[in-house]
Amino acid sequence: MGKQVKLDDVAKLAGVSKNTASRVLNHRGYLSQKTIDKVHAAMAELNYRPNVIARQLYRQRTGLVGLVFPTVNNPFFAELEAALERELFDRGIRAVMGNSENNPQKEEQYLQLLYDRQIDGLIVGAHNADLTSYHATKLPIVSIERIVSNQVPVVAADNYTGGQVATERLLAAGCKHIIHTNYPQDLPSPNLDRKAAYEDVLTQAGLTPLTYPIPFDEPESAKLERIRQIFVDHPEVDGIFADNDTNARLAISAATEIGRHCPEDLKVVGFDGAAITRLLCPELTTIRQDIPTMARVAVDLLADRIAGKPVAPTTTVPVKLVAGTTA
Amino acid sequence: MGKQVKLDDVAKLAGVSKNTASRVLNHRGYLSQKTIDKVHAAMAELNYRPNVIARQLYRQRTGLVGLVFPTVNNPFFAELEAALERELFDRGIRAVMGNSENNPQKEEQYLQLLYDRQIDGLIVGAHNADLTSYHATKLPIVSIERIVSNQVPVVAADNYTGGQVATERLLAAGCKHIIHTNYPQDLPSPNLDRKAAYEDVLTQAGLTPLTYPIPFDEPESAKLERIRQIFVDHPEVDGIFADNDTNARLAISAATEIGRHCPEDLKVVGFDGAAITRLLCPELTTIRQDIPTMARVAVDLLADRIAGKPVAPTTTVPVKLVAGTTA
DNA sequence: GTGAAAGCGCTAACAA
């Protein structure tokens, strides 16, 4: 690759100073039309492209935002990250993909990117990293469906209502033995509202709630194994409220393996309702999160954060039942 | 945010020159242990973090690579981009997400990022952008499953074999009227090998091939409508070889709508075999692409390209039949 | 209206 054409070259060709060329480039200050034209002509002739990095050095901003989620290879996160990318792009910001893969070190590294100012902000949906790393800071961070620290604003679905609706759906379908799956979470998390709602509804109905932990970071085979165990431990189960759609689908598979069919022998309700899931598994009844709205809100919050404005600590986005045939 | 601690501050505190501090930072040149310790102590005391942008300005490299694909919100691309991100991360490179969304302008903009040196390279799986934009260049670009220009190396699945295996599977299942879906592609594309194989196999079997175009960039509803039309135009169809799994799933749905069940009344084979798809729709028989290998190869090629080494113009990665119950 | 000059923070010849 040849020498880069720089502003100085443009200036020389146009017979003006570097400064003037810069002002033309940025449409700033007083300029005679003649100068503007000359500079533009020179830029065109040399096929000039400004060096973004040099500009960034001065501004100390890169126009980059990191998206740190467990993995983009998941219907919910894929749809969410796609929506976030679109929102950011519309604001002239690029998204750096950060799949933490449940690897705290990897997550930590993306956080370092922020410290090192290679990115201007962070949208996170994973938090393996030691919370102190996040705590230290008033950095522009927004989280989605995770509680990171009380400095970091959260965007979450209306998980409680979702959990209520899901559980009530199973009750209405006649279920008497409803089991919930969730992930073990020592830390507070909006996700736990799904569980809380499930427990409240069941208790009010005079039934006993029971939750099986399904760690998010395990391979599918391990999750399936845990779900099989539900049917071993509780053959009487006739309803499952899964904390996400993939677990719901695994529950259906596990039931089928032992000759129990959905919905005749078992009702299942999932959570998330990503478009891909509805396409590939349209029969699943689930609680749909409003992903586009969550993305928009998150990016708005981040932009405010970057601009130094105060933001609401929590924003809740409504959910909606999508009726399939599994419950 | 306070003033940034810079190398000069470290140097002053350690009582050395900026240069010496820089050399300690980069483990370069001769240094006495005493100096090293002093500088390290100063760095620790000031909590110094190098300014990445300044470093980039000198090196003219950002350690960023763009991933330009139609959308990450799709099982195949999501798995592929996740795999690419992992490979890149292991080489100290971050991935910038570029969902072209079948918007040529958006794709063009990501290409500009490369021109403007905000990214060091590009891995593309979409090419709406005017090919001349890609042509102009010996820039570090690698494409996956797309032919961009003869300057850009391609990584592709063994689509021809995949198409053969898929079609033969349907024939072996007794299908006599097999229809293929593909996307209309005026440009050459590795994807078309699937179609070519389908046509060759059918012709050899004395049957007449017929392909329905299903544009990739249409909404699902439009795709479904096109697929419904297949059954209207050709009620005799008893086998479908879809060019991707989502189309395969839509075909199953369309058949179900009119009371035709899979696999009794209709056999279906898809293509891609992403993990999410197999989880959500395990019954689907499909041709699985080896996504991790494709990602690794692509990143290797890109690294060579960035390093200025010559690379093979085409790399083909084997595929594998995944037997479900739909064919 | 436009030019000269300083500086963003870091790196690397070249001297010492």
Added chain:
DNA sequence: TTGTTAGCGCTTTCAC
């Protein structure tokens, strides 16, 4: 073994 100096390419204050 270390310091001096000159950039990397762009922006901007301040003269003219």
